[in-house]
Amino acid sequence: MKGRFYVVGGAVRDALLGLPASDRDWVVVGSTPEELVAAGFRPVGRDFPVFLHPETGEEVALARTERKSAPGYHGFSFHADPSVTLEEDLRRRDLTINAIARAEDGSLVDPWGGQRDIQARVFRHVSEAFVEDPVRLLRLARLAARFTDFTVAPETEALLERLVADGEVDALVPERVWQELSRGLMEARPSRMIELLRRCGALARLMPELDRLWGVPQPPEHHPEVDTGAHMLLVLDMAARLQAPLAVRWACLTHDLGKGQTPAELLPRHIGHEVRSATLARAAGERWRVPNPCRELAEVVAREHGNVHRSGEFGAAAVVRLLERCDAFRRPQRFAELLLACECDARGRTGFEDSPYPQRARLTELFEAARGVDTAAVAAAAAERGAKGPQIAAAIQLARADAVGARL
Structure with a gap:
């Protein structure tokens, strides 16, 4: 031919x-x-x-x-x-x-x-036709996360802003947003993707609950970076450093969304932000049709990350209740991912990047002790004593707490 x-x-x-x-x-x-x-x-x-x-x-x-x-x-x-x-x-x-x-x-x-x-090492558009396709904005943000030594040409950055101002970003369908976002999250520096989306105004259109985190303070004794948005970027890059899977990276992105809605009188402590974060993470996952494994992990991380951080203070019964809330016995792999996300959160702080996170190893060990309980035998013994339903569940919970207590 x-x-x-x-x-x-x-x-x-x-x-x-x-x-x-x-x-x-x-x-x-x-x-x-x-x-x-x-x-x-x-x-x-x-x-x-x-x-x-x-x-x-x-x-x-x-x-x-x-x-x-x-x-x-x-x-x-x-x-x-x-x-x-x-x-x-x-x-x-x-x-x-x-x-x-x-x-x-x-x-x-x-x-x-x-x-x-x-x-x-410059990202530069070929022609003015760049502004005709909003996917190009997402693709450029993803490439920024991959090619970490590239910068965006000023004239190209101006076109990104035009794409947002002209409403082209609003025409993006969920499947395409998630396709590009998920690929960017798996790159070497996913924070660069989020930063670029925020700089041009696209983040406020795509994930306004995430965009609201910038300018929101946190207690400086726990968060030397102070700004909640800055913290989230550090957490996201820590997930990349630890080679976390996609579900963990999505959970890192959404784990603190509730801090953007903390009432002014509660700043900078963010009391109760975990429940708000779980609700907002669920909504964001539904909006962009995020796969269920990513959505489910994001919700449990948002809801329980504070408890995981504090788990070193927990006794045996409290540890077992935490494991049950996280559905660890039915979903052990997801529980492992939860602990990895929490480590990313703890180390995603200025000056804490190389700090140990003993909670992950401790809870893994205690979970294995609790999982080693022969629940069928415990249930059978309880039934012989005349126990039913909730009483059998309580007997299993007690046996698991005993196993955890012995390990402690």
Whole structure:
């Protein structure tokens, strides 16, 4: 076939940065859908012509241009035919560092200065069309969390603010927000994603309960960073440092949301913020259709993190009640994630980054002691004594407390 094939996007960018190879996306110039199908490519695109390579399974798209036709990231019409040039296709991309193409002979086509911006470690938009797609704001925030030595060009930051002011961010659908947000949370410095979203005003539209944390004080003897928003960013980056899974990172993001609603007369102590935080975490999870494991962990972390921090003062009975509230006996893996989130919270404070967190090891050990109780035997013995329902549950709770007390 007569079309010319180029690798484009992230694979070219990452190779120039010396990073491991990522999935390759291809664009073909000077061809038609009919020619690709005749060559064995399988069509999969619904909105514009995308095909799967018959041997590698990699995506191949016809070079195309696009025009804004409605609000949101779905509001585009596309034009693809053999007359569309590679430069025109690259011009519709978001950032210069993603608008570099590599020909089959290895030569680079870089009409928009992507290599220059890679050297300078700058995120820069390709054209004013950047403001037509609100997903680009989310993607840039995610890339900021991944490429921690890059900065955003001032003129690009101004376009981010325009995206918010024009209401394009409000047209984002929950699934796409979560897709980009979850990927950003798993990067090396997720705090940079949140900071960028806040700076351009997008955070106030997407998660106003999170945006409200900035400027809210905390007791300086416990939080040298004082500001609740600053604390949350430290907690989030600690989760990345400890290589926490996604559910833990989402819980770290939402664990203190209730502090943004603390009445002025209760500042800076935030009495009762845990219940408010759990309610707000649940609402945020529902709004963005966060997967259930992430939602459920976030709620229990928000509700119980203060008790976990104070658990060194608990006796055996109080420890067992904490384990039961956390549903640890039915959900041991989630309980382990809860303890990891609490360690991130404790160490996500200025000057405490390398401090030990004995509560995690202690509660893990006490949980194992309580879990070792033969509850079936305890229940059978209680039933023989005539116990029923709540009395049997109380006998099991007492046996677990005895096991925890023996370990203490």
